[in-house]
Amino acid sequence: MALVSVDALKAMIATPHQLSYEGKILTAGTGKQDKFASIWNKQGDHIGANPSTAVAPTSSTAGAWTKSDAGSGRQIILGGSSRQTNNTAGNAGFSGGGYSRRPLLIIDRVSHQGGLDGNVNTTQTTNFPTAALTRYTSGVGVMAAIETHAAIGATATNVTISYTNTAGTSGHTGVLSNPSSSLNSIGVFIPIPLQAGDLGVKSVENVTLSAATGTVGNWGITLFKVVGFIWADGDGTFGVLENAFWNEEILDSACLQMLEWGLNGGSGSVMRHLTFAEC
Amino acid sequence: MAAIADLSDYVNRATGGNSGTPENIFWYKQPYIAATIDTWAAGLMYSMWKYDGFPGPGATPTTVAAPTSSTAGAMPFTDPGGGRQKWLMTAGMITVGPNAGGVFLYDRLLHIGSLDGTVTTAQTVGGSLTRHTGGAGNQIWIEIYTAVGTTNRTITASYTNQSGTSGRTTQAVLFGASAGNPGNDANLMIQLPLQAGDTGVQAVASVTISATTGTAGNFGVTVASPIAFIPFDDNGGAMRNFATGMPGLPEIESGACIASAVYAMTTTEAPVYGALGMVEA
Numbered sequence: 001m002a003l004v005s006v007d008a009l010k011a012m013i014a015t016p017h018q019l020s021y022e023g024k025i026l027t028a029g030t031g032k033q034d035k036f037a038s039i040w041n042k043q044g045d046h047i048g049a050n051p052s053t054a055v056a057p058t059s060s061t062a063g064a065w066t067k068s069d070a071g072s073g074r075q076i077i078l079g080g081s082s083r084q085t086n087n088t089a090g091n092a093g094f095s096g097g098g099y100s101r102r103p104l105l106i107i108d109r110v111s112h113q114g115g116l117d118g119n120v121n122t123t124q125t126t127n128f129p130t131a132a133l134t135r136y137t138s139g140v141g142v143m144a145a146i147e148t149h150a151a152i153g154a155t156a157t158n159v160t161i162s163y164t165n166t167a168g169t170s171g172h173t174g175v176l177s178n179p180s181s182s183l184n185s186i187g188v189f190i191p192i193p194l195q196a197g198d199l200g201v202k203s204v205e206n207v208t209l210s211a212a213t214g215t216v217g218n219w220g221i222t223l224f225k226v227v228g229f230i231w232a233d234g235d236g237t238f239g240v241l242e243n244a245f246w247n248e249e250i251l252d253s254a255c256l257q258m259l260e261w262g263l264n265g266g267s268g269s270v271m272r273h274l275t276f277a278e279c
Numbered sequence: 280m281a282a283i284a285d286l287s288d289y290v291n292r293a294t295g296g297n298s299g300t301p302e303n304i305f306w307y308k309q310p311y312i313a314a315t316i317d318t319w320a321a322g323l324m325y326s327m328w329k330y331d332g333f334p335g336p337g338a339t340p341t342t343v344a345a346p347t348s349s350t351a352g353a354m355p356f357t358d359p360g361g362g363r364q365k366w367l368m369t370a371g372m373i374t375v376g377p378n379a380g381g382v383f384l385y386d387r388l389l390h391i392g393s394l395d396g397t398v399t400t401a402q403t404v405g406g407s408l409t410r411h412t413g414g415a416g417n418q419i420w421i422e423i424y425t426a427v428g429t430t431n432r433t434i435t436a437s438y439t440n441q442s443g444t445s446g447r448t449t450q451a452v453l454f455g456a457s458a459g460n461p462g463n464d465a466n467l468m469i470q471l472p473l474q475a476g477d478t479g480v481q482a483v484a485s486v487t488i489s490a491t492t493g494t495a496g497n498f499g500v501t502v503a504s505p506i507a508f509i510p511f512d513d514n515g516g517a518m519r520n521f522a523t524g525m526p527g528l529p530e531i532e533s534g535a536c537i538a539s540a541v542y543a544m545t546t547t548e549a550p551v552y553g554a555l556g557m558v559e560a
Contacts, residue, residue, distance in 0.1 A: 002296025005287035034375040034515075034549070077294060105305075105552075140355075141305070143333055158314060177311040177331065191307055193331035196338065197351035226305035229371045229554035248303050261373055279294060 003279055012277045036105065036259040038147050038189040038222075048257070050149040051220055054113040056131040057255040064109070065256035067276055076250040076276050105259040106228030106274070108251065110135050110142060111203075114220030118152025118184075118213040123162075123206050127220070130204045135251050136225050139166040139202035146176060147222045148188045153214025157183070160208045161192055161221065166200045184213065189222070189259055227254070250276065281363070283560045289522055292558050293368060298361060300559045301368075306354055308332035308539065310548035317466050319543040324383065324468040326422050326501075327539045327551070328352055337538070339424045340499055343391040343406035346536040353387070354537040359559040366528040369520050369556040370507055375549035376515030380542040382551060383468075385503040386410060387536040388417065389483075392499035396427030396455065396463075396492040401437065401485035404500045410532045411504040414441035414481035419449060420501045421469040421486070428493025429463055431456040436471050436486045436500065441479030448474055455492035463492065468501070468540050506537065515549070531557060 003009050040048040040063050048063020057064065070076045113127040136142050146159050159176040172195040183190070194201070204221050227248045250256065283289050292299025308330040310317045319325060328337040329352070337352020348356060359365040372382055388410055394402045411417055419436050433451035440447045449471035455463045473480070483500055506529045511517045521528045531537065541551055 002292075002294035002299070003290050004296060006290055007287075009290045036552075075295075143305075175314045175331065177309065177314040177316065191333060193309060193311075194333055194335040196335040198335045199355050226303075226554070229303075229305060248301075 003277070012275075012279075035262060036189045037185075037187040037262050038257070039187065039260055040109070040147075040257055041149065042187070046257075050218060051112040051114040051222075053115075053127050054111065054129065054131040056111045056134045057109050058134070058253040059255055061255050063255075063257065065258075065274070067250065067254075067256065069252040070278050074278050076252070076278055077248060104230055104261060105226055106230065107224040107257060107259060108135060108227050109222060109224050109255040109257055111223040112147070112220060114147075114149050114218055116207060116219045116221075118209070118215055118217040118219060121157075121209050121212050123208045125206045128204060128206050130221060130223055133202060133223070135253060139164075139200040142200045142202070142223055142225050143191045144174065144201045144204055145189050145191045145222050145224060146183060146219060148183055148186055148217065148219045150218035151184050151186055151215065152217030152219055153212070154184050155211055155213045157213055158210040159183075159192065160210070161204050162206050163204045164202045165195070165198045166202060168202065170205060172198060183219070184215070184217070227256070281560055283366070283528070286522070288560075289558070292560055293556075298363060298559060300357075300360070300363075302356055302365075302557045304354055304356060304555045304557075305553070306333055306555075307550060307552040308541075309550040312336065312466070316548060318464065319378075319546055319548045320462050320464065321543055321545050323461055324470075324540050324542050325466045326468045327541055328387070328422070329424075329466065332550075339497065340390040340392040342393070343389065343404060345389050345406060345409045346387050347409075347534045348536055350536055352538065354555070356531065356535075356537065356557065358533040363559040365531040365533070365557050365559055367506060367521055367531055367555060368528065368558050369518070369522075370509050370553065371519075372509050372511070372517040372551060372553040374511055374515040374541075374551045375547070376511060377513045378543070378545045378547045378549040379511055379515070379551065380544040381508055381510040381517070382553065383508055383540040383542070384506040385418075385538055385540070386506060386532065387501060387538040388504055389502040390422070390499055392422075392424050392497055394486065394498045394500070396488065396494055396496040396498060399488055399490055401487045403485050404436070404483040406482070408481065408502065410534060412481065414439070414479035416478065416504060417441075417480040418503045418505065419471040419473070419480055419483055420503055421454065421467075421471060421498060422501045423463065423465055423467045423469075423496065423498045425497035426465050426494065427463045427496035427498055428455050428491065429457040430491065430493045432492050433489040434469075434471070434486060437484045438473075438480050439482040439484070440473070440477040441481060443481060445482075445484065447477060450474070451489070454488060463494075463496070506531065509553075
């Protein structure tokens with residue numbers, strides 16, 4: 001059921017159906033500058049484990065943002081009204097940091113795996129294929145990203161995935177061009193471009209690095225769907241009408257997490273809160 | 280087709296009421312083409328049509344064609360149903376600041392490639408628009424697919440304006456050269472200003488280079504209907520909320536081939552991540 005008016009919107013903001021908080025300690029890493037970083041396994045609230053075998057995480061998986069399911073015949077939408085306290089005066093306990101006061105992504109983490117080796121340049125099939133999608137099962141809008149769980153080496157490399165597209169055609173390839181040593185920081189999260197004509201990913205079958213990076217590390221492939229793209233202005237606040245995705249439905253079993261945008265390679269502590277509306 | 284009555288109706292439709300059918304797109308483009316970086320020069324506009332990303336890249340056009348939302352490279356969206364129109368509510372983007380100045384979001388109405396940077400006679404464009412056929416607001420862009428020569432020349436187009444008057448001529452702009460003014464690089468987009476008094480384009484008959492640039496390369500003509508320009512701040516963030524700012528909600532026509540170009544502020548290339556929120560009315 002939709003919000004019927006501006007007054008209903010105001011009421012939702014004033015008395016949100018759900019309010020959820022998350023605080024995280026973010027570690028430094030020059031490789032995180034100017035790209036998205038996953039805070040899935042960072043110290044703080046909702047700590048996720050590094051994935052190994054392929055699984056399809058849900059709202060009950062450790063690391064997922066806390067929320068309740070929608071009532072019968074209703075749906076949860078992201079209400080916005082969030083805030084970060086990174087570097088903001090008057091918020092004791094949250095300070096410093098090189099993380100974004102800019103748009104950040106809220107994703108539904110639909111499938112993940114890990115245990116990949118950063119020091120081989122042959123095709124890796126360990127813990128593949130990725131687990132079958134249980135949400136967004138058509139694959140439309142589902143993207144694949146490389147996620148670094150333990151630092152790999154600094155040698156530049158491209159990452160090629162072999163995947164199955166939304167039409168069920170396997171053997172399509174996507175290449176992430178990475179001429180710099182930008183994958184070697186823990187938490188780096190970079191979407192992988194798709195083959196021409198493709199609109200999403202159902203599964204990934206294997207990956208290949210173009211060069212060994214020098215360190216085994218631990219990295220994996222995460223399939224995700226963007227459900228929120230939220231604007232944070234200079235003082236770290238942002239409102240419901242400024243959210244590009246403020247009306248996106250959040251599926252009951254969604255495994256929600258945030259991706260932070262690194263303005264520099266610094267560390268810091270951040271706190272976010274999300275409001276969810278049920279309508 | 281119905282107008283959005285007021286802000287309450289907007290909220291209602293944007294949350295799925297009154298057949299609003301809200302739809303969101305998340306997309307990104309990296310400055311690589313088939314895993315090879317596309318070098319930038321500061322102060323120029325670069326097409327992201329062929330850039331790697333999500334959705335996958337578009338192809339270099341050959342003969343004249345009118346691309347649609349189902350053409351590889353176009354941002355995917357669902358056409359409005361029930362006689363409704365589709366409107367852009369919000370656009371949010373992020374890049375590496377201050378490398379990129381902004382993103383030009385447009386409906387790619389018509390394109391052609393395989394034009395030659397050494398031919399000094401008129402090169403035929405032709406074709407027919409299938410959207411925005413009245414021409415109002417349509418623009419003509421030169422798009423370079425393979426570098427043309429390093430000799431600075433000018434280029435013009437002969438076109439039919441929004442009133443149906445053929446034989447109109449764009450103002451001459453620089454074309455070619457090794458760097459700047461405006462350069463010869465692949466993926467550059469160069470807008471051709473219309474003849475005085477004109478406000479749109481129904482068709483492009485041909486383009487003519489003043490003299491050879493020295494290298495054939497491969498360039499083309501793209502007719503674009505602007506949707507929005509999204510400026511970045513110094514840190515690379517951008518947000519346009521069309522409900523609370525002029526000029527109001529841009530329409531996304533059924534079948535639109537939504538494409539993008541990025542304005543380079545420096546010589547350091549940068550990816551662009553973007554989000555579009557749409558609603559029907």
